[in-house]
Amino acid sequence: MSEQLESGAPTFLDKFPDEAAVVRAALWSSFIALALGAVFGLIQALHRTDVLRLIDSTDYYTVLTAHGVLMVVSFTIFFLVGLFTWATVRSFDRGVESIRYTWTWYGLMVAGTLMAVVAILGGFVPQTDISADVLFTFYAPMQAHPLFYGGLAIFVIGTWLAGADYIWTWRAWAAENPDERIPLQGFMVLTTMLMWYVATIGIAIAVVAFLLPWSLGLFDQINPLLTRTLFWFWGHPVVYFWLMPAYLLWYTVLPTIAGGRLFSDPLGRVVFVLFLLLSTPVGIHHQYVDPGIAEGFKTIAMTNTMFLLLPSLLTAFTVVASVEHGARQRGGTGLLGWLRALPWRNPAFTGMMLAGLMFAAGGFSGMINAGMNINYLVHNTIWVPGHFHLTVGTAVALTLMAATYWLWPQLTNRRLYSRPIGLAQVVIWFVGMGLMSNAMHVQGLFGIPRRTAEPQYEGFDFVASFGSVSELNLQLAIGGTLLFISTMLFVTNIALSAGTPKLSGIGQPLSEPLSTVDDSPEILDNLKLWFGIALVLVVLAYALPLASIIDRGGLLGPGVDPVPMIVEPVAATIEPTLGRLAAAVGSVVP
Amino acid sequence: MNIHNYEKIWLVLSMLLIIGFISTVVYGATAVGIEMVNDEGGTIDSTALDEDDRFSEPRVEKVGEDEYEAYVVARQFIFEPNPIEVPANSTVTFYVTSPDVLHGFEVVGTNANAMVVPGEITELTVEVNEPKEYGILCNEYCGGGHHTMEGKLIVVPEDEFELGDSNDE
Ligand code: HEM
Ligand SMILES: [Cu+2]
Ligand SMILES: [Cu+2]
DSSP: OTTTSOOSBOOHHHHOHHHHHHHHHHHHHHHHHHHHHHHHHHHHHHHHTTSOOOSOGGGHHHHHHHHHHIIIIIIHHHHHHHHHHHHHHHHHTSOOSOHHHHHHHHHHHHHHHHHHHHHHHGGGOTTSOOOOOSTTTTOTTEEOOHHHHHHHHHHHHHHHHHHHHHHHHHHHHHHHOTTSOOOHHHHHHHHHHHHHHHHHHHHHIIIIIIIHHHHTTSOOOOOHHHHHHHHHHHHTHHHHHHHHHHHHHHHHTHHHHTTSOOSBHHHHHHHHHHHHHHSSTTGGGGGTTOTTSOHHHHHHHHHHHHHTHHHHHHHHHHHHHHHHHHHHHTTOOSSSGGGGGSOTTOHHHHHHHHHHHHHHHHHHHHHHHHSHHHHHHHTTBTHHHHHHHHIIIIIIHHHHHHHHHHHHHHHHSBOOSOHHHHHHHHHHHHHHHHHHHHHHHHHHHTTOBSSOSOOOOSSOOOOOSSSOHHHHHHHHHHHHHHHHHHHHHHHHHHHHHTTSOBOSSOBOOOOOOSBOGGGSOGGGGOHHHHHHHHHHHHHHHHHHHHHHHHHHHOTTOSSOOOEEOOOOOSHHHHHHHHHHHHHHHHHHOO | OOOOHHHHHHHHHHHHHHHHHHHHHHHHHHTSOOOOOOGGGOBOOGGGGGGSTTTSSOEEEEEETTEEEEEEEEETTEEESSSEEEESSEEEEEEEEOSSSOEEEEETTSSOEEEEOTTBOEEEEEEEOSOEEEEEEOOSOOSTTGGGOEEEEEEEOGGGOOTTGGGOO
């Protein structure tokens, strides 16, 4: 596959060595979180299915908190800031304004993550009273250690400063190029960060105004429905924050890897503007079965949510069209025969395509979630993790890993340690997720709950309308194990790449879109306008529900006392754990 | 701006699909009459459930011909009353609240599934037909013993039903 490398062009590292160092650091932070998260994921997959229980069931929730936070906060967002730094610098073709500033926000994000992780892992250490077994949704009045909320706040501030960094580069560039259109990648980065500013209003208020001071004992009551609603104000758009890096890669990198060009630049912009406008005023769809929120507000959220399908459907079209164009450039012909002309041996390409395929399946199960009355059946069952392991857990995670196979040489001037291992890795992920997610969806239909260490009850059994619960458990555990293996292959492959020889001239310029931005209306690039409309839509969607919640329960809750989540001493559980481990090993070896 | 014809067709189809989804959901919610959990359950001081005559003594009450109300407390890590007994062929409205943290109230294998939030009362109406036993479980994480939190809903034949049965704790 030498076509991939050795183009003679300079790499990102050649042109911007200082920025490349930040990008590498951010990606490494992301991969470390992914690897740790995968260890916890494996423990969960084996524990809840009763295949192998290494930990005490009360500790399951410490593990689950760590898995959730590491995966959807650290892994995804560290990757995002790394990728966006690369995309900003690359597309505006200028270094950051101050590399010290850039390192500063990265440092804040690392500090915030460490604080939160220490608070969570404290749950395993009985000698401390530090703990945060509150899961990544931290619904009050469950209370975590202040370190947890403080860490989250510092992490989010880091991301705000990162956004400001990208805006700074853009403004500096615009001052020198007053008549030019914003380059596509820059446009995607900026709209995504503007969406993030809108979305994080919710979490910032919840954490800084309520949860942090409450955990410090400044007041002792809280309105749980209010903080929960503020959480989901952020909790839905964050889904698009995870997704946008994948979209950026599908739009701007995948066509090049496929040997073609993006179908349409302006349509890509329209899609990102739609996400900026529509991502936030939908969060109440996570609260369809909550008390205290009127039916009308739920219906509005449902309608908005359905319209959010539009940008994703448009993306599906553009991506397929661009890839087909690439295949035809490579000599592919026929109605479907062009598929064979694609670079399937390239792990970056195959990984992204498999991720896209799973996203289509995830979109389908998501539409079921989004319908209000079907939601009753699957709400808080394991169906829901089944769904989001397809979306964020594969469409995003697998795209990011696959893209790394392409991006890493651009950041290091070294080849990937092994492309065949890379190819195997993305395929194993696909198979593993197929198994795990399928089992989760089916179990969810039987009513088996999520977030539950031992979904086995004394008074009743789940009625399996097809398959059996234990078969599905096994399928889930095998899937989870394959995913774990895949993650380890990925991280090892990247780590070993550091030992391959340094090369020069392996830069890979990105191809230009077929329809360029020049013939599209200027208004598309009016970011102030879109940001303003986004704010108005959020006010329309949230002012009344929030006012009604505060009116019902007060700002600081109707007599709800904090419930600190301190797990009982673990020491007592270590011995039985070892005993169980021995028993488990014994039962495997006949 | 030049939009390809295929793109236009795709755009129109996408919009039709979305409008189709919205209509089916709205139809499901209104015409078929599936009831939603909403804000009508009211609020309550969660630190003083024992001062409220519904929740100081969780129980089932008859409120009309074939109409019953069940006052249920979900707390770490039990449901009260347990079991909840109701007669066959009746309409039961559950009022569920919590004195501590969030819980879930899921009648397994049915679409009776809702959140329980301290300070709020979740109101949820279901029709029960045949005599049958259902499991109830908590499907929102509520602490270290979350996985042990379960209960039972027993639909008994009409002639065997007696009020107060479900108060045995
Ligand atoms: C190594 C691969 C993975 C395995 C084996 C795995 C396994 C699991 C399992 C079994 C659960 C369900 C736990 C329960 O509800 O009781 C879970 C939850 C979850 N996973 Fe994963 N997962 C993996 C990768 C990922 C990735 C890549 C992401 C996102 C980027 C992710 C995000 C989540 C989230 C957000 C939850 C829900 C946590 C909660 O309910 O609080 N997982 N995972
Ligand atoms: Cu959502
Ligand atoms: Cu629970």
